[in-house]
Amino acid sequence: MIMAERAVPSRVAIAERVASETGFKKSCIPEVGRLLGLAATAKPHGVIAESGTGAGVGTAWLHSGLGAGARLVTVERDEEPARRAARVFADDDRVSVLTGDWRLLERYAPFDVFFCDGGGKRDDPERVVELLAPGGLLILDDFTPSPHWPPRFGGEVDELRLFCLTHPTPDATEVLTTPDSSAIVAARRS
DSSP states (O other): OOOOOOOOOHHHHHHHHHHHHHTOOOOOOHHHHHHHHHHHHTOTTOEEEEEOOTTSHHHHHHHHTOOTTOEEEEEESSHHHHHHHHHHTTTOTTEEEEESOGGGGGGGOSEEEEEEOSTTTTTOHHHHHHTEEEEEEEEEEEEOOOOSSSOEETTEEOHHHHHHHHOSSEEEEEEEEETTEEEEEEEEOO
């Protein structure tokens, strides 16, 4: 059975074009993007956050599931990419693109969905978990699957992945996104 290719949301296509035109090569892959859209859809009145806007591709995937009563706030530390991403969402007042350190997001917490793709996930993962609302979803990507326990990367224990999968506050699991990549999805207990 041949499966038809799934349509890419129009705003995702726009953000992908911005990434291509500016040479930004670290954008969210479609497999993670669909997961982000699904997470946002599950929280139709939620506060959705992203650390590491980049060219806005992950932001656009989150936006694809954004409910009418939801808000999306994203932060990018570099001014020019943040400015370009802000233009992609300029017509939607549910979306705020901030420029600066990831901790700027703290004033919008607690989050119903937090895609932590930039600052925070490695430098203060405990604080990232604290920013989740009860039932809030945390999504971290860019992992390489590991058949070992504790999980390993480059011959060493993957401390971030181990932290996420064993933390007492959220329930977490690792999801294979492609044969060579995975994401952590965690839900904060009430």
